[in-house]
Amino acid sequence: MSxxxxxxxxxxxxxxxxxxxxxxSSGVFRVNKSISKTINHSFSGKSFSSGGDSRVLDKSSAxxxxxxxxxxxxxxxxxxxxxxxxxDPGVLQPxxxxxxxxxxxxxxxxxxxxxxxxxxxxxxxxxxxxxRSFFGSISASRTSQTLESxxxxxxxxxxxxxxxxxxxxxxxxxxxxxxxxxEDVLDSVVDCYLTETETIWLLDIPTVSVSEDSEDAEAVKxxxxxxxxxxxxxxxxxxxxxxxxxxxxGAPKTKEVQCDSITMVDKAVMSTIWDMYDSxxxxxxxxxxxxxxxxxxxxxxxxxxxxxxxDLNPKGPEQSKSMVSISSTVSGSSAQxxxxxxxxxxxxxxxxxxxxxxxxxxxxxxxxxRVILANIFQPxxxxxxxLPVIEDPDCVRMAMGSKNSPSPFLExxxxxxxxxxxxxxxSSMTWNKKNPDLLAVGYGQLDFKDQxxxxxxxxxxxxxxxPDRIFHCESGVTALDFSACNANQLAVxxxxxxxxxxxxxxxxxxxxxxxxxxxxMHTCPVWQLRWIDHESGLAGEDxxxxxxxxxxxxxxxxxxxxxxxxxxxxxxxxxxxxxxxHMKWNRTISALSPGLCFDFHSNDSNIYLAGTEDGYIHKCxxxxxxxxxxxxxxxxxxxxxxxxxxFCPDVFLSCxxxxxxxxxxxxxxxxxxxFTSGQKAVFDIMWSPHCATVFGSVSEGKVEIWDxxxxxxxxxxxxxxxxxxxxxxxxxxxxxxxxxxxxxxxxVTVYKLRNLTDGGSTQVETLEDVIQSTLSSQH
Amino acid sequence: MCDYQKCKHWGGNQDYTSxxxxxxxxxxxxxxxxxxxxxxxxxxxxxxxSIVVNAEGIPIRTTLDNSTTVQYVGLLHQLTMKAxxxxxxxxxxxxxxxxxxxSKKHEIMVAPDKEFLMIVIQSPTE
Numbered sequence: 001m002s003x004x005x006x007x008x009x010x011x012x013x014x015x016x017x018x019x020x021x022x023x024x025s026s027g028v029f030r031v032n033k034s035i036s037k038t039i040n041h042s043f044s045g046k047s048f049s050s051g052g053d054s055r056v057l058d059k060s061s062a063x064x065x066x067x068x069x070x071x072x073x074x075x076x077x078x079x080x081x082x083x084x085x086x087x088d089p090g091v092l093q094p095x096x097x098x099x100x101x102x103x104x105x106x107x108x109x110x111x112x113x114x115x116x117x118x119x120x121x122x123x124x125x126x127x128x129x130x131x132r133s134f135f136g137s138i139s140a141s142r143t144s145q146t147l148e149s150x151x152x153x154x155x156x157x158x159x160x161x162x163x164x165x166x167x168x169x170x171x172x173x174x175x176x177x178x179x180x181x182x183e184d185v186l187d188s189v190v191d192c193y194l195t196e197t198e199t200i201w202l203l204d205i206p207t208v209s210v211s212e213d214s215e216d217a218e219a220v221k222x223x224x225x226x227x228x229x230x231x232x233x234x235x236x237x238x239x240x241x242x243x244x245x246x247x248x249x250g251a252p253k254t255k256e257v258q259c260d261s262i263t264m265v266d267k268a269v270m271s272t273i274w275d276m277y278d279s280x281x282x283x284x285x286x287x288x289x290x291x292x293x294x295x296x297x298x299x300x301x302x303x304x305x306x307x308x309x310x311d312l313n314p315k316g317p318e319q320s321k322s323m324v325s326i327s328s329t330v331s332g333s334s335a336q337x338x339x340x341x342x343x344x345x346x347x348x349x350x351x352x353x354x355x356x357x358x359x360x361x362x363x364x365x366x367x368x369x370r371v372i373l374a375n376i377f378q379p380x381x382x383x384x385x386x387l388p389v390i391e392d393p394d395c396v397r398m399a400m401g402s403k404n405s406p407s408p409f410l411e412x413x414x415x416x417x418x419x420x421x422x423x424x425x426x427s428s429m430t431w432n433k434k435n436p437d438l439l440a441v442g443y444g445q446l447d448f449k450d451q452x453x454x455x456x457x458x459x460x461x462x463x464x465x466x467p468d469r470i471f472h473c474e475s476g477v478t479a480l481d482f483s484a485c486n487a488n489q490l491a492v493x494x495x496x497x498x499x500x501x502x503x504x505x506x507x508x509x510x511x512x513x514x515x516x517x518x519x520x521m522h523t524c525p526v527w528q529l530r531w532i533d534h535e536s537g538l539a540g541e542d543x544x545x546x547x548x549x550x551x552x553x554x555x556x557x558x559x560x561x562x563x564x565x566x567x568x569x570x571x572x573x574x575x576x577x578x579x580x581x582h583m584k585w586n587r588t589i590s591a592l593s594p595g596l597c598f599d600f601h602s603n604d605s606n607i608y609l610a611g612t613e614d615g616y617i618h619k620c621x622x623x624x625x626x627x628x629x630x631x632x633x634x635x636x637x638x639x640x641x642x643x644x645x646x647f648c649p650d651v652f653l654s655c656x657x658x659x660x661x662x663x664x665x666x667x668x669x670x671x672x673x674x675f676t677s678g679q680k681a682v683f684d685i686m687w688s689p690h691c692a693t694v695f696g697s698v699s700e701g702k703v704e705i706w707d708x709x710x711x712x713x714x715x716x717x718x719x720x721x722x723x724x725x726x727x728x729x730x731x732x733x734x735x736x737x738x739x740x741x742x743x744x745x746x747x748v749t750v751y752k753l754r755n756l757t758d759g760g761s762t763q764v765e766t767l768e769d770v771i772q773s774t775l776s777s778q779h
Numbered sequence: 780m781c782d783y784q785k786c787k788h789w790g791g792n793q794d795y796t797s798x799x800x801x802x803x804x805x806x807x808x809x810x811x812x813x814x815x816x817x818x819x820x821x822x823x824x825x826x827x828x829s830i831v832v833n834a835e836g837i838p839i840r841t842t843l844d845n846s847t848t849v850q851y852v853g854l855l856h857q858l859t860m861k862a863x864x865x866x867x868x869x870x871x872x873x874x875x876x877x878x879x880x881x882s883k884k885h886e887i888m889v890a891p892d893k894e895f896l897m898i899v900i901q902s903p904t905e
Contacts, residue, residue, distance in 0.1 A: 272864060272867070272868055273867070273868045273871055274864070274867030274868060274871040276871075277867075277871030278871070351833070352833060352839040353810065355833055355839060355894055355895045356810065356813050356831070356839065356840075357809055357810060357813065358894070360892055360894075361813070361831075361892070361895060361897070362813065362816075364890035364892065364897050365813065365816050365817070365820070365890075365897070366816075367876075367877060367890060368820060368888060368890050368897060368899055369816065369819065369820055371877070371879070371888055372820060372823050372825075372826060372888070372899060372901055373823065375825070375886065375903070376824050376904050465819070465823070466819060
């Protein structure tokens with residue numbers, strides 16, 4: 001059966017090309033061996049005996065390298081294992097042309113070399129017994145059949161050339177087929193058939209154990225039993241003879257191989273939620289910073305490594321630079337990238353400087369400062385804000401001798417002062433309209449004699465030791481006011497008559513606008529400034545906020561900020577002629593009395609009061625420039641301050657240097673009440689924003705709080721300041737019951753009003769009752 | 780004119796650090812301002828020491844001795860990392876801005892950042 005199949009193989013030639021035929025001759029032998037073995041296995045497990053079939057096998061093996069592998073099983077089906085490498089026939093076509101002629105010579109040479117090669121291999125004697133005999137048989141068969149093999153060779157080569165031609169045909173056909181495909185409509189539906197290839201068995205080890213339930217079990221058992229009996233009978237049986245063979249053991253040879261040492265590196269990755277979020281954000285943020293996206297992944301690793309293990313030993317400058325540059329690119333700010341560009345050129349020293357100058361550092365510094373101060377000032381601030389004071393559990397606190405006196409007094413909380421403000425005179429204070437923690441204090445000498453440059457400091461309650469903003473002015477500051485609409489605008493009036501508006505948000509030293517260009521600017525000190533909001537704007541008048549100022553040159557002006565400050569006179573303070581009831585103008589000399597203060601009515605922004613140096617208080621109308629509505633004459637000295645009561649719409653208060661404070665009702669020509677407590681000029685007064693009957697006054701050497709419920713003759717609280725230091729300004733806080741006092745040494749002290757009776761309501765009726773009773777008692 | 784209130788420099792040829800924080804200060808005055816603030820912080824009541832280090836632990840400014848500085852920095856850096864990791868694990872869009880540790884004797888305040896670390900140690904006021 002094997003013969004027939006072998007003979008069948010000779011003429012049969014398939015188109016499929018095997019690359020094994022191109023192998024070198026020595027390789028052919030091994031291929032033959034494997035092929036022969038596979039052939040044998042396909043013959044349903046029949047054992048192979050070397051003796052009988054060797055010749056036949058030689059022939060087959062001699063010829064099989066030239067032909068393609070043909071494997072047939074019992075049924076004649078082609079079960080040849082398909083080659084694992086299928087070269088493109090089109091590509092190899094030219095190669096074939098070249099190689100075949102080359103192979104002619106090579107094959108001829110290999111043929112002639114066969115005997116020599118074979119003999120060499122036999123002499124080598126390092127092959128197994130099978131191979132040796134194989135080679136020997138090969139050589140024998142070769143010499144006898146050289147001619148035949150040569151003819152076979154030529155036949156093979158001719159066949160191969162036919163093969164190549166057929167292959168070229170195939171190639172051409174293939175190309176035609178491809179062109180056809182391209183011309184076809186692409187939308188045509190193509191049916192694809194999926195087929196399964198035959199199973200390729202790579203390894204088949206039949207089992208050596210059989211289940212007891214199978215059909216062959218009985219046969220197997222019988223065979224097993226027969227075998228065991230055979231083994232038992234083997235010992236003394238003559239049928240079985242022990243023989244021994246000597247095998248040649250090959251001489252072992254040590255072989256060394258050297259390779260690079262395998263270095264082990266520990267690698268760890270920390271995976272956290274934020275790490276993943278960061279990588280995702282960095283990856284998706286491509287449009288923003290390309291540097292970040294490029295180095296995002298790379299930078300994450302060194303960044304985390306630099307953060308995870310803080311290397312306290314300073315590295316070399318290059319390494320540290322690279323670390324800083326990577327971390328800064330991760331932070332992703334373009335300004336810092338620019339900084340890094342110059343850092344890499346310079347040494348490490350300015351690196352620290354850049355950190356210190358960075359914005360983040362300044363912010364953190366500010367926060368840190370406030371945190372420290374909050375720790376230090378916590379009791380005071382808590383008292384200010386009427387919060388419970390937290391006792392520090394670890395701090396040994398001396399039992400404060402708290403004044404448990406029932407009488408009202410001023411408790412000193414803290415003082416706003418710093419080295420910059422020492423020695424300056426506080427001239428004006430005002431709260432910010434939007435942020436109740438922000439206080440603007442103006443420093444300037446009020447006398448003509450010692451004038452120096454002025455200063456405006458914006459203090460925050462969170463930092464009583466250093467102002468948040470410092471503005472230097474050329475001349476002394478005499479008036480301040482924050483705008484209500486734009487809470488960051490601060491109007492500053494100065495001793496030389498200039499009015500400047502500063503933007504408090506930015507710390508720029510230059511004001512937004514200055515009135516020094518205006519032609520109608522004040523020529524004398526601006527004593528008061530106020531932003532007035534005209535909700536009820538008259539026809540033709542501009543609504544919104546307007547800045548109004550009064551100055552010692554006798555004018556009350558309205559300032560409008562278009563492109564530059566423009567000034568419009570609201571009123572000129574002419575001295576009224578007291579001889580007659582009407583006001584006469586002195587045509588020859590028109591003297592304007594210097595205005596010192598003014599106050600707009602809280603409800604009706606058309607009416608305002610103005611106090612002059614003559615001691616007159618004029619009630620004027622905003623829209624009427626020529627005449628006063630009314631004049632109140634009582635003071636004998638310059639009127640320093642006039643304020644409407646925040647609760648009673650008709651009542652106002654005025655203070656003057658004639659040691660008196662007068663309480664007026666706007667319909668009465670004479671004051672209702674007069675308060676004196678000493679023989680010193682009263683510089684400043686202010687109504688309390690909480691209680692209608694309380695107001696505070698500041699005179700030389702004393703701060704007084706008056707409460708009209710208790711007494712209208714004596715102040716309720718008198719606080720004497722240090723000798724030599726004069727309080728010059730008073731300010732109530734709108735949120736809490738504290739009062740600020742500015743003095744001539746640059747300090748602004750914060751006091752808390754203690755034990756002042758709080759009636760609950762605003763006590764408007766009380767005030768009116770007081771007034772009524774006073775009036776009735778007068779008549 | 781330089782915005783720094785103690786600026787005594789003449790002329791305007793010196794470099795300005797302008798648009799960054801919308802102020803026009805000389806570069807040297809900018810530094811001087813920072814130094815002023817640091818000095819003020821150190822001078823407050825109860826402040827024992829203040830340390831500013833860069834990302835690698837090299838002290839930029841410190842008022843304590845070197846060994847104490849190194850010890851504080853090493854320990855607080857790890858704690859800050861852990862605190863930041865905690866905050867961001869809960870919500871990755873959040874970040875740590877300030878850390879205060881109150882102990883029996885002191886309060887340690889840490890302002891962390893990617894590039895630097897600022898530490899101030901304060902004892903309670905009496």
